[in-house]
Amino acid sequence: MDPSAGVRHPAEPWRIKSVEPIRPTSADERRGALAAAGYNVGLLPAELVYIDLYTDSGTGAMSDRQWAAVMLGDESYSGSRSFYRLEAAVREYYGYEHVIPAHQGRAAENILSRCLIRPGHHIPGNMYFTTTREHQELNGGTFHDIIVDEAHDPEADLPFKGNVDLTKLERLIDKVGAGQIPYVSLAATVNMAGGQPISLANLAEVRELTRRHGIPVILDAARTVENAWFIKQREPGWAERTVSEILRETCALTDGATMSAKKDSFANIGGWLAVRDSHLAEQARNLVVVYEGLHTYGGMAGRDLAAVAQGIEESVREDSIRTRVQQVAYLAERIAEAGVPIVRPVGGHAVFLDAAAFLPGVPREQFPAQTLTCALYLDAGIRATERGAVSAGRDPVTGENRYPRLELVRLTIPRRAYTQSHMDFVADSVIRLYAQREDLRSGLEFTYEPETLRFFQSRFQPLSASLRTGPQDPPDAIGPT
Structure with missing residues (x-):
C-alpha cells in the first residue's frame, strides 16, 4: 500500500541529518531592512529573511x-x-x-x-x-x-x-x-x-x-x-x-x-x-x-x-517528485480555503498569488505584485518573488512598461528544505494579509531602474505610509524567541 494514500500531507521520503538555523526578526528590523533595500525584497540580506521563498533555484537541500x-x-x-x-x-x-x-x-x-x-x-x-x-x-x-x-x-x-x-x-x-x-x-x-x-x-x-x-x-x-x-x-x-x-x-x-x-x-x-x-x-x-x-x-x-x-x-524517483508536488499543493490548499485568489491549477514548484485580485485597490502602474512582496516581508519575514509588470520590463521599441495579464507573486518552495510547519506559517501570513487587503490602496514607484532584468536590481519608494509602517498588528518577533 502507498503510505501517502489519503494523507493530506504525506511524510517526506527522507529524514533530516543537518540543520541550518534561521534567525527571528522583529517588525522594526523588517521595516528598516525593507527601506534600506529600496522596497525590493531581492536586495534584502538573507540573514534577515525568516522563510525564503524567493526561488527554488539552487536553494534546495542536497542529499x-x-x-x-x-x-x-x-x-x-x-x-x-x-x-x-x-x-x-x-x-x-x-x-x-x-x-x-x-x-x-x-x-x-x-x-x-x-x-x-x-x-x-x-x-x-x-x-x-x-x-x-x-x-x-x-x-x-x-x-x-x-x-x-x-x-x-x-x-x-x-x-x-x-x-x-x-x-x-x-x-x-x-x-x-x-x-x-x-x-x-x-x-x-x-x-x-x-x-x-x-x-x-x-x-x-x-x-x-x-x-x-x-x-x-x-x-x-x-x-x-x-x-x-x-x-x-x-x-x-x-x-x-x-x-x-x-x-x-x-x-x-x-x-x-x-x-x-x-x-x-x-x-x-x-x-x-x-x-x-x-x-x-x-x-x-x-x-x-x-x-x-x-x-x-x-x-x-x-x-x-x-x-x-x-x-x-x-x-526521477517517484517518491521524491510526489512529495515535492504534494508539499506545494498543501500550501496552495491552505491558502485557497481562505478565499485567497491563486493561479489554478497549482503547479509543481510554487504557489502563485493573483496579486491584481489580491490588491484590487493598487493600480497596475503602481505594481501590485511588487507591493504584495513587500507586505509579506513586513508581516512575517517571508521573501517571495514578483512576477508581473516589473518582471515583464519595458517594450524595447516603445520604452513603455509591459503589463502582462498575469500580475503574480510567486511563493517558490525550495526542494527538501522546509517542513509542513513552515508551510503553515506562510499560509497564516498570506491569509492574515488578505483579511487586511483594504488597507493597501497604493503601491510603489521606481527610484532606480536598470536597463535589463530590472526586477533583480530596481529600487522603489512607497506611495503611501502603509508600506512604510507594515500591516496592522504584525507578529513582533518571527519564530521562536
Whole structure:
C-alpha cells in the first residue's frame, strides 16, 4: 500500500541529518531592512529573511549522496571524470547525445542564443521567461508568445495550460517565414504561467508541425521532471509509465535543451546545454570556452559536476517528485480555503498569488505584485518573488512598461528544505494579509531602474505610509524567541 494514500500531507521520503538555523526578526528590523533595500525584497540580506521563498533555484537541500559526490569530485581542468559522469547521466535520463556543461541555466541560454539567433529572427515560445527572452532580444531576436489563451487566465483550471496554440504558431510561420525562426522555445513546466505543464500530445503536434518546416525545438528542461509527473497524473495513457520514461519521451520530441540543474537536479549550482546536432554542439563548445571555461567543465567545479550527476539520478524517483508536488499543493490548499485568489491549477514548484485580485485597490502602474512582496516581508519575514509588470520590463521599441495579464507573486518552495510547519506559517501570513487587503490602496514607484532584468536590481519608494509602517498588528518577533 502507498503510505501517502489519503494523507493530506504525506511524510517526506527522507529524514533530516543537518540543520541550518534561521534567525527571528522583529517588525522594526523588517521595516528598516525593507527601506534600506529600496522596497525590493531581492536586495534584502538573507540573514534577515525568516522563510525564503524567493526561488527554488539552487536553494534546495542536497542529499548525503550528493555531498559524498562533492568529496569525490575530480578537479582536473580537462577531461574530468566528473564531466563524464554528468554526460552519462544526461544521456541516460534525458536522451541527448551532446552535453556541454555551463555554470547555470542562463549561461546555457546565452550560448544557445549566440549560436542560433541573428538580428531579425523571431522566436516563438509558450510564454516568455525573463532570462530566456533577454538573451533572445540581446542577440537581435523578437519573442512571440504562442501559448494557449487560457494560460493568461489565473482562474482557468485546465490540466495543461502550458500547451502551445498550434494556430498561433502556424500564423507566425506563415507571416515571417520558417527561415526567420531559428527554433521554437518551449518550457516544461511554464514558470510565468504558474508552473503549468505541457502535454505530450501537444508537444508531439508541435514536433510534427516544426518538422515539416525544418524548425528545431529547444526545451527549457529545468523543471521537466515536474512536467513528467503531471503528465503521469493528468494525461490519458501515461499513468502506468514511470517518470523516468515520460522524461525520455518528452525530450525525444525536441532537438535540444537548456538546463538549470539548480531546480529538478537539487544542485546548488550548475547547468548544461544538450543537443542532437553535432555541428551545433561544436559551435556551442567553442563559445563555452570563451564565456564559461573548457567544454568539459563549463564554469563548474568538478565537485559540482558530480553533485549534478547524482541529483539527476535522484530527481526521477517517484517518491521524491510526489512529495515535492504534494508539499506545494498543501500550501496552495491552505491558502485557497481562505478565499485567497491563486493561479489554478497549482503547479509543481510554487504557489502563485493573483496579486491584481489580491490588491484590487493598487493600480497596475503602481505594481501590485511588487507591493504584495513587500507586505509579506513586513508581516512575517517571508521573501517571495514578483512576477508581473516589473518582471515583464519595458517594450524595447516603445520604452513603455509591459503589463502582462498575469500580475503574480510567486511563493517558490525550495526542494527538501522546509517542513509542513513552515508551510503553515506562510499560509497564516498570506491569509492574515488578505483579511487586511483594504488597507493597501497604493503601491510603489521606481527610484532606480536598470536597463535589463530590472526586477533583480530596481529600487522603489512607497506611495503611501502603509508600506512604510507594515500591516496592522504584525507578529513582533518571527519564530521562536
